[in-house]
Amino acid sequence: MQLPRSYEGVAVAVPVSTVRPRTTRRSVHWFFGQTLDQLIRQAGISKSDIDGLAVASYTLGPDNAASLAEYFDMEPRFILDLPYGGAAGVMAMTRAARAIQAGDASIIACLAADLAPSGYGIYSNFSAFTRDHIYPYGGGGANATFALITANYMAANGAVAEDFGRICVAQRANGAQHALTMFKKPLSMEDYLSARLIADPLRLFDCVPRCCAGEGFLVMSEDRAQSLGLPFARIGGAIERVNGYSQEPVMSHVGIAMDRDRLYNQASMSPQDMDFVQAYDDYPVIVMMQLEALGFCGHGEAPKLVREKRLTADGDLPLNTGGGMLALGQPGAAGGSLGMNEALRQLTGKSIGATVADAEAGVVSCFGTVNYDRGLCSSAAILTKGRAA
Amino acid sequence: MKRRPDLPPRTRGRFARRLTSAAARGQFELPVCQACGTVQYPVREACRSCLSDNLRWEAVAPGATMLSATIIRHSTDAYFQTLRPLGMASVRLDAGPVAMVRYDCSDGPVAPGTRLQIQNQLDRSGEAILVAVPEQAKGSSDVLRDPNRQIGGKTVLITGADGGIGKALVKALRDAGAAKIIAATRRPQESAADSVVQSLLLDVTDQAAVARAAELHGHEVDILINNAGFTAVAGLLDADTMDGATREMQVNYFGTLAMIRGFAPHFSARKQGVIVNVLSVLAHVSLPSMGSYCASKAATLSLTQGVRAELLPWGVRVCAVFPSTVDTAASADSPPPKLAPAQVASAIVTMIRDGSEESYPGAIASDLAGALRADAKAVEREMALGLPEPR
Numbered sequence: 001m002q003l004p005r006s007y008e009g010v011a012v013a014v015p016v017s018t019v020r021p022r023t024t025r026r027s028v029h030w031f032f033g034q035t036l037d038q039l040i041r042q043a044g045i046s047k048s049d050i051d052g053l054a055v056a057s058y059t060l061g062p063d064n065a066a067s068l069a070e071y072f073d074m075e076p077r078f079i080l081d082l083p084y085g086g087a088a089g090v091m092a093m094t095r096a097a098r099a100i101q102a103g104d105a106s107i108i109a110c111l112a113a114d115l116a117p118s119g120y121g122i123y124s125n126f127s128a129f130t131r132d133h134i135y136p137y138g139g140g141g142a143n144a145t146f147a148l149i150t151a152n153y154m155a156a157n158g159a160v161a162e163d164f165g166r167i168c169v170a171q172r173a174n175g176a177q178h179a180l181t182m183f184k185k186p187l188s189m190e191d192y193l194s195a196r197l198i199a200d201p202l203r204l205f206d207c208v209p210r211c212c213a214g215e216g217f218l219v220m221s222e223d224r225a226q227s228l229g230l231p232f233a234r235i236g237g238a239i240e241r242v243n244g245y246s247q248e249p250v251m252s253h254v255g256i257a258m259d260r261d262r263l264y265n266q267a268s269m270s271p272q273d274m275d276f277v278q279a280y281d282d283y284p285v286i287v288m289m290q291l292e293a294l295g296f297c298g299h300g301e302a303p304k305l306v307r308e309k310r311l312t313a314d315g316d317l318p319l320n321t322g323g324g325m326l327a328l329g330q331p332g333a334a335g336g337s338l339g340m341n342e343a344l345r346q347l348t349g350k351s352i353g354a355t356v357a358d359a360e361a362g363v364v365s366c367f368g369t370v371n372y373d374r375g376l377c378s379s380a381a382i383l384t385k386g387r388a389a
Numbered sequence: 390m391k392r393r394p395d396l397p398p399r400t401r402g403r404f405a406r407r408l409t410s411a412a413a414r415g416q417f418e419l420p421v422c423q424a425c426g427t428v429q430y431p432v433r434e435a436c437r438s439c440l441s442d443n444l445r446w447e448a449v450a451p452g453a454t455m456l457s458a459t460i461i462r463h464s465t466d467a468y469f470q471t472l473r474p475l476g477m478a479s480v481r482l483d484a485g486p487v488a489m490v491r492y493d494c495s496d497g498p499v500a501p502g503t504r505l506q507i508q509n510q511l512d513r514s515g516e517a518i519l520v521a522v523p524e525q526a527k528g529s530s531d532v533l534r535d536p537n538r539q540i541g542g543k544t545v546l547i548t549g550a551d552g553g554i555g556k557a558l559v560k561a562l563r564d565a566g567a568a569k570i571i572a573a574t575r576r577p578q579e580s581a582a583d584s585v586v587q588s589l590l591l592d593v594t595d596q597a598a599v600a601r602a603a604e605l606h607g608h609e610v611d612i613l614i615n616n617a618g619f620t621a622v623a624g625l626l627d628a629d630t631m632d633g634a635t636r637e638m639q640v641n642y643f644g645t646l647a648m649i650r651g652f653a654p655h656f657s658a659r660k661q662g663v664i665v666n667v668l669s670v671l672a673h674v675s676l677p678s679m680g681s682y683c684a685s686k687a688a689t690l691s692l693t694q695g696v697r698a699e700l701l702p703w704g705v706r707v708c709a710v711f712p713s714t715v716d717t718a719a720s721a722d723s724p725p726p727k728l729a730p731a732q733v734a735s736a737i738v739t740m741i742r743d744g745s746e747e748s749y750p751g752a753i754a755s756d757l758a759g760a761l762r763a764d765a766k767a768v769e770r771e772m773a774l775g776l777p778e779p780r
Contacts, residue, residue, distance in 0.1 A: 129431045132405035136398055136516055137489050138475040139466030140459070147459035148479050155457075155501055199477075200460040200498060249487050250457050250479060372431055373479055373487065 003266050010097040011225035011232035011386055013218050013348065014043045015341035017180055020213040020329050023116060028059045028212075031113035031334075032068055035214035039109055043218055044228060052078035052108030052219075054096050056088035056333040059115045068111075078105035082333075086280045086368025087240070087377030088112060089215075089337040094238045094381065096219035106220060110340075113214035114332025129372040140199050142370055143207055146283040147199035149374065152250040153285050154201060159303040161201065164284035165192040167319070168205050168326055170311035171281065175323020177313075178353030182209055182329045206283055211329030215337035217344055222386065231348035232386040236267030236361065240379035252300075254286065254367055255378035257293035264295070267382040269361060271295040274382070276346060276362040277317065278339030281324040286375070290365040291319075294380065313354030321346060322353050339364045347385045360385050395660060396704055397468050397514040405432050407446060408509065408517035415529070415745035417451050417509040417519075419484065420444040430486035452483035453490075453505045453521060458498035472534060480505060480521055490521040493532045511744045513537065515701050529743030537663050537706045538742050541566035546610045548573045548593055548648060549617030553717030553730040554667060558614060559586060561734035565742075571606060575617070593617045593644030603651025612741065613652050615645040616667045620719045625680035634681035641685040642692065649696050657703040664700075665737055666693050670711045670754040673761050676772050697746070708746050710737050713753035726753065 016038035018031055032055075040047055053076045055065040063071070065079035078099050082088040089112065096108040126135075138144060153159055172187035187205060195204035218230075225232040239262055244255025256263070264270055271294060279290040288302035296317065297305040309317035322328060322342035325335050345351045346359045356362075365380040401408075411418035420429040424441035428449055435442050458478035464470045476494030479487055490507065492499055499505075504524040512518050512533050520532045531538050545562050549555045550572035559572055563585055572578070573591040580588040591602050593615075619640040621633025628634065645666055656662025671679070672686035690709065697707035714720050716727035728751045736750035749755040760768050 128402055128405075131400045132402055133431045133489055135400055135466075136512070136518060137477045137491055138461040138472075139398070139464040139469040140461035140475070140477060141465050143463070144459055144461050144477050147461075148457040148477075151459060151498065152457040152501070196462070197460070198463050200462070202459075249481050373489065 001262060001265055003262060006266065007097050007101070007235035007238065009222055010100050010235055011220055011222045011230070012093055012235065012344060012383065013220070013225050013230045013232035014039055015217045015344040015350070016042060016215070017341060018214040020180055020182065020211040020331060022209070022211050024212045028057055028113050028115050029071055031212065031214035032111055033072065035111050035113055035216040036072060036109060039216050039218055043230060045107065047072065047074060050074060050107050050109045051076050052096060052099060052105030054080040054082060054092040054108060054110045056082045056084065056092060056112040056336060057114050058083070058085065058332045076105070078108060084336070084369045084377045085333045086282060086336040086375070087366045087379050088333055088368065089340040090238060090364055090366045090379040090381045091240060091377070093219060093235070093340060094240070094379070097235055100219055100221055106224065108219045109216060110219060110337070111214065111216045112334035112337040114334050115212045116210035116332070127371045133372065142282065143199045143202055145370055145373060146285065147202045149251050150283065150285040151201055153252060153288070156252060157300040157303055159288070161193060161203070162189065163303040163306055164206060165189050166306045167284040167287050167311065168192055171320045171324045171326045174313050174321050174354045175327020178322050178327060180352070181323055181327050182211065183327055202283065205326070208282055208325040208330040211331050213329070213331035213334055215331070215334045215341055217337070217341060225386070231350070233344055233347040233383040234386045236269060236382035236384050237263045238379070238381040239263045240377070243376050244378060251374035252289070254289045254293045256365065256380050257299070260293060260295050263380060263382060269382060273361055274363050275318065275359040276321050276343070276356045277319050278343045278362065278364045279320060280336065280339060280365060280367040281320055281326055282330065282335070282367070286367055287319070290367065294363055294365060313356050318356050321356055336366050336368055339366060343383050347383055395468060395471070396702070397512045397516060398466060399514045399516055401516060404434050408432065409511065409515065411446065412509040412511045412517035413746040415743050416448055417507055418446045419449045421447045421449070428482070428484040428486055430482065430488050449482070449484040451507045452524065453480040453488070453507050455480055455499050455501050455503040455505055455521070456487065457501060458492065460494045460498060478521060480507070482507065488519055490519045491532050492521040493530070511746065513704050528739070533744070535744055536661055537704070538744050540612070540738065540741055542568045543611040544569040544571065544609045545612040545614065546571040546573060546606060547614045547616055548591065548644070550574050551576065551578055552616070552719070554715060554733050555616050557730035557734035558616060558737065561731065561738050565738050569609070571610065573602070593648055594639045596647050599647040599651050603655070607652055607655035610652060610655070611661070612663045612665065613648060614665045614667065614737065615648050617644055618667065618719070620679060620682045622679050622722060623681060624677055625684070628681065634684070637682050637685040638688065642688045645689050646692055653696065653700060653705065656705040657700065660704040662705045663741055664696070664705065664707045665741065666707070666709045668693070668709045668711050670713050670749065670757050672711060674765065674768050674772055708740050708748070710740065710748045710750065711754055711758065712750050713757065
């Protein structure tokens with residue numbers, strides 16, 4: 001198997017998150033500014049030390065990474081815009097890591113921020129295919145698209161509502177302990193099952209609450225991280241796949257299922273070595289597909305897996321240990337960085353919620369860019385605890 | 390044009406909006422790659438398989454198989470929010486691609502594997518929507534729940550109700566369940582007592598009389614059928630005077646315009662209503678032996694397009710029927726074959742019910758419409774040289 005070059009020598013560090021209001025009168029630039037400010041303060045660097053910017057946002061347009069550089073009076077020599085929503089977190093990290101290895105930049109700030117959409121018609125213009133062939137069919141947004149995917153998965157694999165409920169209940173239990181949670185109160189299975197239908201078979205608590213927030217982290221060389229005295233994580237391996245399994249009539253895999261062996265071989269690890277899984281959780285069915293793609297069970301076997309495993313941070317398969325977007329809300333494209341930041345917090349001893357004991361390695365999986373009837377971008381990375389050489 | 394929140398979205402890009410032209414004729418067409426045969430959906434301007442840009446919109450097989458179905462119970466759109474719950478499903482078209490469709494969810498989600506028939510229908514904003522109905526369903530179904538498609542219980546006004554097509558229309562609409570039919574005629578009729586049909590003396594060329602009729606009946610009329618017509622049967626140059634041409638314009642064009650100007654404001658105010666203009670396939674091409682008539686119908690076709698555009702944002706539908714020669718007193722001198730008036734009336738009832746905008750009843754009109762779409766100049770020459778074409 002041809003493996004890509006290793007990510008050795010690269011450090012990922014300083015996970016930061018802003019406040020997460022449901023609505024705001026501020027612009028998205030404010031959230032970017034707060035994110036950048038926290039990164040600089042927590043890293044003990046100055047703004048001019050950052051010479052690379054990777055930016056993900058749905059609401060920043062018509063501005064972009066270059067506009068932000070001017071807005072914040074910065075002069076980066078490497079910029080990157082990633083309009084890939086939930087898939088952007090890992091994609092930003094891997095691209096930044098390669099730029100660090102190549103010497104194109106020395107400290108890259110990976111920033112994601114978004115405002116919660118509001119008002120009628122908010123999803124009418126998400127993409128050309130959505131505008132032309134999805135929105136006129138009922139304006140159901142992502143809920144309707146993932147309802148079709150969920151219904152198909154249930155029919156194919158014998159999943160029942162309780163199986164999805166197990167994921168939601170466990171994540172809300174994790175999230176109840178998180179400093180930034182939108183829900184202090186845990187969710188019971190009864191709450192989950194009795195919630196109203198949004199788009200059959202999806203119920204209210206399958207759908208993530210929206211919020212406004214910024215998320216960020218830094219990518220630099222290990223040497224730099226050590227000289228700054230920053231705890232960091234290493235990248236053991238990383239994969240991504242765009243438009244994977246495109247011939248499936250209804251999506252039943254996330255694309256990285258094609259690339260799993262490459263991920264674990266690059267890291268010289270196996271699923272059993274993972275102390276946690278951070279999986280993009282826009283809908284529980286997508287969490288199940290990621291667990292399958294990442295080798296925690298076979299294809300179509302996730303319903304059985306979630307019945308057998310305890311998914312809380314203290315369980316035998318810690319999943320979305322910060323609560324994921326089900327507990328922390330979905331700040332648009334910044335939702336794609338939640339898993340990255342939670343993994344970095346667990347691996348650098350900086351958890352602000354439930355803690356996975358002695359976490360040495362974990363996997364982060366991202367997913368996003370719903371264009372027609374499925375998400376197009378899927379990415380994953382194994383992160384390991386960084387140690388001074 | 391700003392969208393009214395009580396109407397469906399009109400969000401499509403220009404290329405995708407081409408779905409509308411087939412829907413207006415009640416047909417299901419998609420772009421087909423002429424190089425490799427791949428059917429494109431979502432529609433694309435380059436072939437998804439071989440990248441050729443040689444795509445042609447063609448009729449495709451209407452069959453499909455249900456893949457997965459949901460019921461939308463919450464929408465971010467004001468219009469859809471009023472129509473909830475809505476059935477949305479993904480289906481595998483027999484033509485190849487996967488398509489999103491609307492379906493009737495009143496009996497719950499349709500099971501995967503169910504065979505379906507796809508109908509390409511216009512919604513209340515004039516946008517094409519793929520609708521899935523049971524494979525064996527006959528005719529069009531009202532999955533889009535458009536009140537403008539109902540005839541049962543409605544009040545219909547028909548002008549020229551004493552002519553051949555007019556009489557057939559009265560019968561067809563009565564059979565379709567219209568609650569009240571106002572049969573407007575220029576000459577007094579011997580009206581038999583009737584619980585449904587009511588006569589109205591009205592000369593559509595008398596603008597004051599038309600305005601009075603609209604004032605009197607505008608509040609109750611749901612469907613206006615502009616059927617009154619006049620034919621001089623003369624060429625543009627071979628007629629001795631311009632009297633015939635003038636009268637054709639007065640009845641066919643100005644009469645129709647006056648009626649619509651009178652009744653449309655009542656329809657707009659109610660955000661509901663259907664206007665049907667009885668045109669002719671000769672609205673598209675001139676037959677020299679009745680050139681002035683063709684010109685009047687061409688003018689009325691243009692009028693139809695204009696008022697349709699003006700009324701679209703108000704939820705008012707404007708449709709047109711394009712028959713070939715119909716067997717009536719007005720066409721006694723025309724050669725056969727001729728359509729039965731009942732065929733035209735039945736086409737109008739179907740058009741109202743299936744939500745399309747154009748109808749070409751009978752083989753002659755539909756063949757001619759196809760030939761015009763393919764090569765209008767060839768048809769013009771054919772008409773100039775006289776039918777039938779020598780082989």
